[in-house]
Amino acid sequence: MALVVQKYGGSSVANAERIKRVAERIVAARKAGNDVVAVVSAMGDTTDELLDLAHQVSPLPPGRELDMLLTAGERISMALLAMAIHNLGFEARSYTGSQAGVVTTSVHGRARIIDVTPGRLQSALDEGAIAIVAGFQGVSQDTKDVTTLGRGGSDTTAVAIAVALEASVCEIYTDVDGVYTADPRIVSDARHIKTITYEEMLELAACGAKVLHLRSVEYARRANLPIHVRSSYSNNTGTMVTGSMEDPSVEHALITGVAHDRSEAKITIVAVPDEPGAAAKIFETVAEAEINIDMIVQNVSTEGTGRTDISFTLPKADGPTAMAALNKVQEQVMFKGLLYDDHVGKVSLIGAGMRSHPGIAAKFFSSLGEAGVNIEMISTSEIRVSVVCRDTDLDAAVRSIHDAFDLGGNEEAVVYAGTGR
Amino acid sequence: MALVVQKYGGSSVANAERIKRVAERIVAARKAGNDVVAVVSAMGDTTDELLDLAHQVSPLPPGRELDMLLTAGERISMALLAMAIHNLGFEARSYTGSQAGVVTTSVHGRARIIDVTPGRLQSALDEGAIAIVAGFQGVSQDTKDVTTLGRGGSDTTAVAIAVALEASVCEIYTDVDGVYTADPRIVSDARHIKTITYEEMLELAACGAKVLHLRSVEYARRANLPIHVRSSYSNNTGTMVTGSMEDPSVEHALITGVAHDRSEAKITIVAVPDEPGAAAKIFETVAEAEINIDMIVQNVSTEGTGRTDISFTLPKADGPTAMAALNKVQEQVMFKGLLYDDHVGKVSLIGAGMRSHPGIAAKFFSSLGEAGVNIEMISTSEIRVSVVCRDTDLDAAVRSIHDAFDLGGNEEAVVYAGTGR
Numbered sequence: 155m156a157l158v159v160q161k162y163g164g165s166s167v168a169n170a171e172r173i174k175r176v177a178e179r180i181v182a183a184r185k186a187g188n189d190v191v192a193v194v195s196a197m198g199d200t201t202d203e204l205l206d207l208a209h210q211v212s213p214l215p216p217g218r219e220l221d222m223l224l225t226a227g228e229r230i231s232m233a234l235l236a237m238a239i240h241n242l243g244f245e246a247r248s249y250t251g252s253q254a255g256v257v258t259t260s261v262h263g264r265a266r267i268i269d270v271t272p273g274r275l276q277s278a279l280d281e282g283a284i285a286i287v288a289g290f291q292g293v294s295q296d297t298k299d300v301t302t303l304g305r306g307g308s309d310t311t312a313v314a315i316a317v318a319l320e321a322s323v324c325e326i327y328t329d330v331d332g333v334y335t336a337d338p339r340i341v342s343d344a345r346h347i348k349t350i351t352y353e354e355m356l357e358l359a360a361c362g363a364k365v366l367h368l369r370s371v372e373y374a375r376r377a378n379l380p381i382h383v384r385s386s387y388s389n390n391t392g393t394m395v396t397g398s399m400e401d402p403s404v405e406h407a408l409i410t411g412v413a414h415d416r417s418e419a420k421i422t423i424v425a426v427p428d429e430p431g432a433a434a435k436i437f438e439t440v441a442e443a444e445i446n447i448d449m450i451v452q453n454v455s456t457e458g459t460g461r462t463d464i465s466f467t468l469p470k471a472d473g474p475t476a477m478a479a480l481n482k483v484q485e486q487v488m489f490k491g492l493l494y495d496d497h498v499g500k501v502s503l504i505g506a507g508m509r510s511h512p513g514i515a516a517k518f519f520s521s522l523g524e525a526g527v528n529i530e531m532i533s534t535s536e537i538r539v540s541v542v543c544r545d546t547d548l549d550a551a552v553r554s555i556h557d558a559f560d561l562g563g564n565e566e567a568v569v570y571a572g573t574g575r
Numbered sequence: 576m577a578l579v580v581q582k583y584g585g586s587s588v589a590n591a592e593r594i595k596r597v598a599e600r601i602v603a604a605r606k607a608g609n610d611v612v613a614v615v616s617a618m619g620d621t622t623d624e625l626l627d628l629a630h631q632v633s634p635l636p637p638g639r640e641l642d643m644l645l646t647a648g649e650r651i652s653m654a655l656l657a658m659a660i661h662n663l664g665f666e667a668r669s670y671t672g673s674q675a676g677v678v679t680t681s682v683h684g685r686a687r688i689i690d691v692t693p694g695r696l697q698s699a700l701d702e703g704a705i706a707i708v709a710g711f712q713g714v715s716q717d718t719k720d721v722t723t724l725g726r727g728g729s730d731t732t733a734v735a736i737a738v739a740l741e742a743s744v745c746e747i748y749t750d751v752d753g754v755y756t757a758d759p760r761i762v763s764d765a766r767h768i769k770t771i772t773y774e775e776m777l778e779l780a781a782c783g784a785k786v787l788h789l790r791s792v793e794y795a796r797r798a799n800l801p802i803h804v805r806s807s808y809s810n811n812t813g814t815m816v817t818g819s820m821e822d823p824s825v826e827h828a829l830i831t832g833v834a835h836d837r838s839e840a841k842i843t844i845v846a847v848p849d850e851p852g853a854a855a856k857i858f859e860t861v862a863e864a865e866i867n868i869d870m871i872v873q874n875v876s877t878e879g880t881g882r883t884d885i886s887f888t889l890p891k892a893d894g895p896t897a898m899a900a901l902n903k904v905q906e907q908v909m910f911k912g913l914l915y916d917d918h919v920g921k922v923s924l925i926g927a928g929m930r931s932h933p934g935i936a937a938k939f940f941s942s943l944g945e946a947g948v949n950i951e952m953i954s955t956s957e958i959r960v961s962v963v964c965r966d967t968d969l970d971a972a973v974r975s976i977h978d979a980f981d982l983g984g985n986e987e988a989v990v991y992a993g994t995g996r
């Protein structure tokens with residue numbers, strides 16, 4: 155009997171009707187001869203409603219208690235899902251992250267999984283039951299307190315449990331039926347991707363493709379576990395994330411696709427003294443505020459002034475914290491000012507072919523030029539080229555690049571609104 | 576430093592404002608020099624809302640999953656309460672029943688506490704924190720599954736934790752400022768009771784007084800732990816439940832008070848063969864359906880017919896189950912029919928004086944006669960006399976008995992609508 159781990163996001167279990175549909179899907183997998191573990195997120199808007207309650211009692215709720223509160227969300231959805239499965243005549247048991255053996259670090263709100271000890275899940279499977287597991291949550295190794303993994307954490311829970319139980323595949327159910335060469339809401343002829351390597355998927359996820367959480371892909375790559383990204387609204391085969399670019403037997407496309415990201419802002423530090431230590435001090439300051447920065451650009455020092463501008467991008471949500479932290483070191487670093495711009499967008503082209511086809515970057519930039527898109531920042535990796543532009547230019551940029559590289563297909567994409575956590 | 580355990584019901588934590596008030600009360604107890612553990616129920620109607628969700632996905636949800644679902648309720652209220660306390664500058668940590676060491680039997684929906692191992696609570700107190708504990712829930716000793724204790728279970732959680740931590744008192748906060756000689760909503764001059772023995776409180780609770788859950792009083796009596804029943808809306812001293820009737824040094828009133836109960840129904844089994852084994856079969860049948868019956872009356876067999884009627888009372892909620900179970904044994908027991916009456920009420924007089932004053936029962940019955948109340952069933956214990964009458968006569972019955980025994984006082988009762996679980 156093969157073991158399948160499935161993950162359903164918040165929109166898939168948003169209400170009683172949806173939960174019953176998910177139950178039918180799980181039972182179908184069971185009837186097809188598989189052992190099944192299903193990882194669920196909280197129902198629809200539950201997390202936001204709980205956050206709202208928290209802010210009604212406290213402007214700055216402590217992390218431990220916020221995690222205790224938010225984990226009530228999956229507790230509700232998983233118990234309801236187990237009930238719905240019972241109602242179809244199959245035995246199902248729900249388990250919290252702690253009961254499922256998801257052991258994490260103790261950083262509340264963004265704990266990392268250290269280990270999974272799935273003894274209770276294995277026993278449930280051995281007794282013929284379907285196991286339902288709360289996504290997004292675990293128990294800290296040191297303090298035994300309840301922790302959460304941060305946004306997108308349920309994907310990581312599913313992959314970690316699939317690895318621990320040596321499942322044959324981890325199926326991630328979402329509102330799109332897989333990964334496309336671009337967001338089908340922007341590019342009407344975006345092509346469905348049948349298989350993609352972990353490396354390509356990582357670059358796509360890092361560049362703003364929301365279909366899979368970055369950490370879950372990293373985790374699956376380390377264990378070489380295939381991830382099947384599927385729609386919870388259809389039975390279509392989705393996208394298989396599997397195989398390494400380094401493996402010569404794995405076929406992969408020259409160009410994988412175009413990703414975009416509207417979630418970042420740009421901070422520019424104006425007229426930084428062009429001397430050793432100045433940039434270091436700036437980025438130390440940002441790091442101490444625990445902010446992840448993405449792209450960095452430093453201009454060549456303007457002749458004679460001895461000063462230069464430094465720009466970087468970061469998640470919009472971290473913008474105010476970063477500005478406040480940098481403001482405090484202005485006198486020490488002796489820069490002239492700070493600019494904050496949250497009307498930027500990032501577009502990226504990902505493809506293994508870049509390693510061996512030097513013309514790709516040139517074609518990328520010329521297509522942007524033809525579309526009239528002004529480039530503000532550039533960043534590249536071995537298999538990716540990204541630029542920052544005005545957010546109003548972003549859709550045009552995505553379309554022009556997708557066209558320039560002939561990525562279009564004929565199938566119609568299946569897309570639904572809303573995303574899980 | 577003394578240790579105080581406080582319990583707050585669902586109406587006390589019904590919304591963010593109420594939760595902040597409870598936080599202030601807890602902090603006040605802490606500032607007064609006490610260690611504090613607070614046990615909380617789910618917010619207001621949360622339990623009913625979760626039950627409604629459960630019935631949307633399944634007509635008969637399995638007990639294990641129902642307990643998993645319902646325990647999300649206290650998880651939310653306890654985390655919010657801990658946040659509100661943090662906001663007042665005090666360290667507070669919330670614990671689930673399982674984390675607090677509340678070990679129970681594995682009967683889902685009405686588990687009983689076997690043991691409390693409050694190691695984590697003690698550590699929190701030792702580190703100067705206030706501990707917040709989820710009421711109504713525990714973890715089963717055998718299966719390690721989450722369990723619930725049934726309605727009123729949070730009172731029992733509070734008492735059990737107070738006993739385990741050797742607290743000096745368990746304060747139960749409710750919407751009334753203590754126990755009265757009758758329900759002040761029925762009897763306007765009902766008198767506030769300052770102290771009451773465990774035995775008297777047990778009889779009151781068993782006879783329908785909702786202020787304390789029966790099992791919590793039993794638990795406190797075994798450990799000789801004082802319970803202080805107080806209002807969460809005032810700072811008035813409430814009612815102290817303490818001391819045994821058997822202890823000659825304990826003063827107690829001759830008559831404690833009048834209790835009433837509208838939650839029962841009466842089943843009459845018509846024309847049961849008056850022969851050995853018939854009654855036994857009937858009550859075995861009811862017991863197998865796991866229904867607790869209260870009063871039983873069997874009439875003297877009507878001369879010559881060889882048949883008799885048997886009536887008993889039971890919780891209204893169990894009525895349909897009992898009727899269905901009895902219906903199945905009609906042929907076997909050969910009774911003629913079943914009558915179901917849910918328009919009955921029960922009124923009881925409780926008082927230690929009954930043991931030594933034989934006139935009390937006579938006065939009880941004559942006052943009901945004067946009030947025109949027809950008595951349908953009678954039951955007595957050493958310190959109690961109860962009758963069943965029409966539910967429409969119940970208020971008049973309570974008032975006439977309260978008057979007849981001169982139980983009235985002058986203080987105004989402080990009563991609020993709503994009850995916790």
